[in-house]
């Protein structure tokens with residue numbers, strides 16, 4: 318069953334209402350985000366700084382906080398992968414797994430994007446520190462980030478599906494010289510949620526067609 322609830326994750330009242338409707342949680346992917354205006358720092362208003370960080374950093378942080386509280390109530394589920402012994406399945410068990418969608422721009426800079434890039438670096442930093450607090454026994458909740466490169470979504474294309482002007486050059490920074498597909502990011506998220514990634518925590522998996530190596 319899929320249940321959808323629409324709301325604003327920068328609102329503490331919405332977060333309280335949303336998580337009051339979730340009795341238990343095994344996996345969470347925190348994906349909501351907004352792009353900042355294309356301006357250098359000296360021209361960015363405080364309102365714009367707050368708008369971006371209210372979603373990308375503060376809103377995501379509020380979600381993670383509630384997800385951790387729910388997952389801490391779970392029993393540890395063993396991971397029975399292919400040809401895994403009873404003992405190894407227990408060792409690889411987890412109470413839950415959280416995936417935060419950051420960005421390749423949390424790792425490298427971009428002109429006229431300081432507010433967005435810093436909000437994504439905050440996600441990577443939060444992920445590392447939360448992983449230190451919650452990954453070890455007895456908590457056994459893994460927390461990771463994904464750093465997507467330029468992906469074809471509503472954020473990067475207009476209604477006709479054309480790439481926005483501000484992103485055209487960025488596509489060719491990546492050696493693969495194409496936009497990523499949402500399904501390519503989703504596959505990484507599924508892997509990070511599953512027991513197949515049971516020894517992976519606190520990291521930022523870069524899924525960017527090679528953008529950050531160039």
Ligand SMILES: NC(=O)c1ccc[n+]([C@@H]2O[C@H](COP(=O)([O-])OP(=O)(O)OC[C@H]3O[C@@H](n4cnc5c(N)ncnc54)[C@H](O)[C@@H]3O)[C@@H](O)[C@H]2O)c1
Pocket residue numbers: 324325326327348349350351352372376418419420421464465466467468469470471472473
């Ligand atoms: N598309 C890219 O090239 C790219 C690259 C790197 C990282 N990302 C990140 O991936 C994530 C998904 O972005 P996307 O590309 O699918 O963009 P998108 O604009 O298509 O989707 C963003 C989603 O976030 C939701 N959202 C925005 N503000 C919200 C709020 N206050 N409360 C609740 N939901 C809110 C929107 O409704 C939308 O569904 C974002 O965090 C984005 O920063 C995207």
